Amino acid sequence: MERYIPIARRYRPKTFSQVVGQDHIIRVLQNQLSTGRVPHAFLFSGTRGVGKTTTARLLAKALNCEKGITPQPCNQCRACKAIDQGNFMGLLEIDGASNRGIDEVRNLQEIISQRALEGRFRVVIIDEVHMLTQEAFNALLKTLEEPPEHVVFVLATTDYQKLPVTIISRTVHFHFREIPQEIIKENIMEISEKEGFEIEEGAAELIAQSAEGSLRDAQTALEKVIAFSQGRITRKDVEQALGLVPQELMGKITRAVAEGDRKEILSAVRNIVLQGYSLRRFVRDYMGFLRRVLMGKIAGKDEFPGLSKEDLLRYLNILLEGEYRLRNAPDPRVYLELMLLRMSFLRHVVDLEELIDSLLKGKVPEMGQIDVPSSASRESDKKSQVAEEITNIEMALSRKSAILSTSFKEADRVVLKGDILSLFYSGDKSFYYRKMNEKKEILRSVAGEVLGRSIEVEIHLAGEESAEKTEEEEGEDPKVLLLRRIFKAKEIKEE
Numbered sequence: 001m002e003r004y005i006p007i008a009r010r011y012r013p014k015t016f017s018q019v020v021g022q023d024h025i026i027r028v029l030q031n032q033l034s035t036g037r038v039p040h041a042f043l044f045s046g047t048r049g050v051g052k053t054t055t056a057r058l059l060a061k062a063l064n065c066e067k068g069i070t071p072q073p074c075n076q077c078r079a080c081k082a083i084d085q086g087n088f089m090g091l092l093e094i095d096g097a098s099n100r101g102i103d104e105v106r107n108l109q110e111i112i113s114q115r116a117l118e119g120r121f122r123v124v125i126i127d128e129v130h131m132l133t134q135e136a137f138n139a140l141l142k143t144l145e146e147p148p149e150h151v152v153f154v155l156a157t158t159d160y161q162k163l164p165v166t167i168i169s170r171t172v173h174f175h176f177r178e179i180p181q182e183i184i185k186e187n188i189m190e191i192s193e194k195e196g197f198e199i200e201e202g203a204a205e206l207i208a209q210s211a212e213g214s215l216r217d218a219q220t221a222l223e224k225v226i227a228f229s230q231g232r233i234t235r236k237d238v239e240q241a242l243g244l245v246p247q248e249l250m251g252k253i254t255r256a257v258a259e260g261d262r263k264e265i266l267s268a269v270r271n272i273v274l275q276g277y278s279l280r281r282f283v284r285d286y287m288g289f290l291r292r293v294l295m296g297k298i299a300g301k302d303e304f305p306g307l308s309k310e311d312l313l314r315y316l317n318i319l320l321e322g323e324y325r326l327r328n329a330p331d332p333r334v335y336l337e338l339m340l341l342r343m344s345f346l347r348h349v350v351d352l353e354e355l356i357d358s359l360l361k362g363k364v365p366e367m368g369q370i371d372v373p374s375s376a377s378r379e380s381d382k383k384s385q386v387a388e389e390i391t392n393i394e395m396a397l398s399r400k401s402a403i404l405s406t407s408f409k410e411a412d413r414v415v416l417k418g419d420i421l422s423l424f425y426s427g428d429k430s431f432y433y434r435k436m437n438e439k440k441e442i443l444r445s446v447a448g449e450v451l452g453r454s455i456e457v458e459i460h461l462a463g464e465e466s467a468e469k470t471e472e473e474e475g476e477d478p479k480v481l482l483l484r485r486i487f488k489a490k491e492i493k494e495e
Ligand SMILES: Nc1ncnc2c1ncn2[C@@H]1O[C@H](COP(=O)(O)OP(=O)(O)OP(=O)(O)O)[C@@H](O)[C@H]1O
Pocket: 007, 008, 009, 010, 011, 012, 013, 018, 019, 020, 021, 022, 046, 047, 048, 049, 050, 051, 052, 053, 054, 055, 157, 158, 179, 215, 216, 217, 219
């Protein structure tokens, strides 16, 4: 019986041109090879599964191909074939994690002092080199200073910051990048086809997303999915085989967030916990999901008409910040709930043009509470910045005091005009108006801190507001007035 070789090994690139996502490195290497000026020691750094070992082996081929040192090894000669099969005498692969000590390095020095039985160069790959002991590094350093003519070192590591600078400075350092999702997706689709499996584009996309920059992880994931699925590989197959939170559930959460359905949010989180998904993992996947929704929106495919691009960006912002904190949160579940709830409390921001557009088409947006930016959309960037600033103040307040934060949210309008932050309360909100007045100083200092400049705070109750409003309404775009009346909109504005 033939032994089964996993995909990630069968598809290891045999030529430089098959290495993807690392063009910046491959080009330099090939140049060095074609001019024959090859350094004695390389440092290959980068996360797992991005092509370090692969490239090191290609380098060994390029240096030992029987056709001569070449940027394009022939893959036909004995040396090339032996390296591909992993039994070339001139190639030494050492695992730094299990050969950490001084004795191992001395042993290595002994071996490389002589030429190999075959090949022009001895290529020595030390994997996970950051695991060596201090003594071993010192010994290695001597060799790197005066290496034998026929030796080329490739030090590989996922964590080069742990290396002594003296080692780094004696090598030519190449940092391998994480592989972009788009490239991983293409690679996965290509391999599926070669393996004779049909795969949905969305399924390949999901695999790419879950691999987080590692092509090996993606290929290993594909292997699992293939074993799992029957016939055409679908998104659902990928979700089930890899234990990902289903897209359907993420869609549900998004709708609940958009509609402020907090009961549904909590029940969805309970679901995620009960099914045993990792919460951090969920947050990352959910960001990927929202990112795709956003890209779809930009491309004109609208899965969530109730959400604007602006809304999605702000959700992503909260998740991005939260993902980092979730790591250290004492109770990640509560933290996740809070994050989603916070998203559900964000005011919706609607692009004025979009709104008029939908009005002209006779569609009325479904959301109950809409902020209408007051001036033309060429200013929408500034608008969203102001909206963001106000949200930041809101968040800072919620960390400071519950009553302050509630009173802030209860304001009918919040206007940030230069350095003046004005809050407007209608008559029935006079309780919050009074509370806010009492805590005005705190609001002033929090806002100042958040915005990084000194801020004046003005708090208005109904009567005053209407006076100001008429004054403001003069000379205002009639379309905006119309919209404001139709939707009784709250407003975030700056002039
Ligand atoms: N840049 C790439 N181009 C093409 N295939 C790649 C690339 N990176 C990884 N692969 C695929 O992943 C497999 C593993 O890659 P490789 O051994 O080079 O990773 P590595 O960077 O050395 O990872 P580790 O840090 O875990 O040792 C390869 O056999 C290949 O199938």
